[in-house]
Amino acid sequence: LQRETKGQFLIDHICNYYSLLEKDYFGIRYVDPEKQRHWLEPNKSIFKQMKSHPPYTMCFRVKFYPHEPLKIKEELTRYLLYLQIKRDIFHGRLLCSFSDAAYLGACIVQAELGDYDPDEHPENYISDFKIFPKQSQKLEKKIAEMHKNDFRGQNPAVAEFNLLLKAYSLETYGVDPHPCKDSMGTTTFLGFTAAGFVVFQGNKRIHLLKWCDVYKLKFEGKTFYVFGAQKEKKAVLSFHTSTPAACKHLWKCGVENQAFYKYAKSSQIKTMSSSKIFFKGSRFRYSGKVAKEVVEASSKIQREPPEVHRTSITQSRSSPSLNKQLIINMEPLQPLLPSPCEEEEVPLDEG
Incomplete structure (x- = not known):
């Protein structure tokens, strides 16, 4: 890598390695020396984005979870998404009932054992x-029963x-939880999905603001603001993060997800400012394709599908990750959520 090599070069290099065409769902994430996560920005120099010295540790992973899995064209893309969701399950990010957990487990066992x-x-x-993350004998017995029958x-x-x-049918599909506190000081997790901006307390979703009802996202210091409408009334939600860097990362993720899922064309995307006064604060613009454009491009793929090289069973058991060469298991950065009764839900957890 040269000092001026931009993030897009590395993204393209990895996608070419995989022979991955439906690449707009994926991104590269890294963690800085202060344990703050970042997405590698494609239009900026890799060296300027890093705050540490080489060699750099980065993760190639799903950035925007497909909102229409049925419209993914190629098996390769579906397989990479499967590996990401398997990792999300392993880290407790996919909140689900006991029966759904057994079904997901049986899918994984069937895929890898036959x-x-x-x-x-x-x-x-x-x-x-x-x-x-918490796997009881009762759950294992149910998985085995479903796998057999x-x-x-x-x-x-x-x-x-x-x-x-x-x-895809579950509430926390695609949620990358951002820990913070609400205006009352209650521990809360924020996320962005195809549906909109979501707020969780414990393992319960307490807010869903659809993207069409979100007017503006901004931050000041460690405070993140969401301006929107609830039941035809204007609302401002505020949340407090642990550091200003975490708040800025949360804001950037929100800006990118809203642009990706909300707009019909990338040409409609505008540069966003973190402040009410445009020339003050941070400015940021999502520079990729939007979801509708990605689905349209997928429908036009006409090549012979590339061969999918699945990881071996021993690898998949020891490392529930996308690919050992391209993804590294980071130390979990998400605080542990309280666990309800297993029969009712398999909880969100570290990850």
Whole structure:
């Protein structure tokens, strides 16, 4: 890498390595020496974005979760999304009921072991798979039961696709939780999805502001503001982060997600300012394609699909990550959320 090499070069290099065409869902994330996460900006120099000295540790991962999984064109893209969701499950980010957790677990086991075989799969074979952060014997028994009875005949691509469809139906699909406190000092997690801006307390979603109802996002110091409308009334929600850097990262993520999911064309995207006065504060503009453009581009792909090289079973058990060469398991940065009764929900957790 040269000093002036921009982030887009590295993104393109990785996507070419994978032969990945539907690349706009993905990005590169890194953690600075202060343990603050950042997305690598494609139009800026890599060296200028890094606050540490080489070698750099970065993660290639899903940045914008597809809001229409059925419209993903290629199996390769679906497989990479499957690996990301499997990692989200492993870190407790996908909040779901006990029955949904068993279904997701059975999808993973079917995708990686194939059909149940009593000669090859001993009584406690599910315990070899570390699928969830808290995995009880009761849950493992249910996963084994579903794997034996409900998934026979599904090849890896079908089992992975079924996992995507189930994950997509869950409330926390695509939520990258940002820890903060609300105006009352209550621990809260903020996230951005295809539907809009979401707020969680404990494991319950308490707010969903659709993107069409979000007028402006801004921050000052450690305070993040969301200006929107709830039940036809204007509302301002404020949240407090641990550091100004965390607040700026939260704001950038919000600006990018709103642009990606809300607009019909990338030409409609405007430069956003963090302040009421445009020439003050931070300015930022999302520079990629929007979701509708990505889906349209996918529909026009006509090449012979590339071969999908799935990771071995031993790798997938030990490292529930996208690809060992391109993603590194970072230390969990999200605080632990309180855990409800397992029979009711498999909770959000560290990740």
